[in-house]
Amino acid sequence: MHARSEGADATVDPGTGDGPPPGTPVLEYRGDPALVCGFVAAEAARHGVIGNSAALLVIAAGDVAAGLGTAGRGATVRVWPQRTGPRRAALVCRFQAPAGRAVPAQRPPAHRLGGRVQVTCAGPVTTLRLPL
Numbered sequence: 001m002h003a004r005s006e007g008a009d010a011t012v013d014p015g016t017g018d019g020p021p022p023g024t025p026v027l028e029y030r031g032d033p034a035l036v037c038g039f040v041a042a043e044a045a046r047h048g049v050i051g052n053s054a055a056l057l058v059i060a061a062g063d064v065a066a067g068l069g070t071a072g073r074g075a076t077v078r079v080w081p082q083r084t085g086p087r088r089a090a091l092v093c094r095f096q097a098p099a100g101r102a103v104p105a106q107r108p109p110a111h112r113l114g115g116r117v118q119v120t121c122a123g124p125v126t127t128l129r130l131p132l
Contacts, residue, residue, distance in 0.1 A: 020078045020094065030074030033065035040093055043079035049091050049132065053116070057130045060117045061093050064126050074098065082129075089132045097124040 027039040040061040044054040061077070068075050075095045082092045118129040 018082060018092070020080045020092075024078050024080045027077040028074065029065060029068070029077055033062045036065035036077055037062045039077060040079055043093075044091060047079070047081045047091060049130070053091075053130060053132070056113050056116050057091060057093055057128060060113055060119065060128045061095075064095050064128065068095065068097065081132075084131070091130045091132060093128040093130075095126040095128075 025043065027036065029036050029039075037058050041054060041058050044050070044057055049057070065075075065077075075097045077093065077095055079091065079093045082090045084090050116130065118131070120127045120129075
């Protein structure tokens with residue numbers, strides 16, 4: 001595990017064109033989903049998202065991380081708040097697998113998430129979006 005901050009990069013969502021703002025912390029992950037869950041929980045709390053809402057995002061992130069771990073692939077993980085309208089916001093969690101490697105198609109079970117976490121997959125990028 002390695003966490004660092006860096007500027008925006010190639011992790012732009014192909015559907016929306018949105019990417020992380022400069023300085024967004026990044027976790028370089030390979031293996032243990034618990035590390036990803038801890039990172040996502042800490043980042044959610046840093047952005048004021050706690051309780052059940054944060055737990056849903058952590059569960060979804062753990063499921064994606066487990067899929068990457070069983071596939072023997074590493075990834076980077078970033079979490080940041082995103083404005084989705086004048087009175088709407090979301091917390092975004094983005095996984096990026098190494099270039100040329102698609103993220104496994106395993107999606108977090110919808111019944112466990114209560115339909116509250118949106119999941120999109122595009123090649124090496126999986127994006128979790130928690131509307132706030």
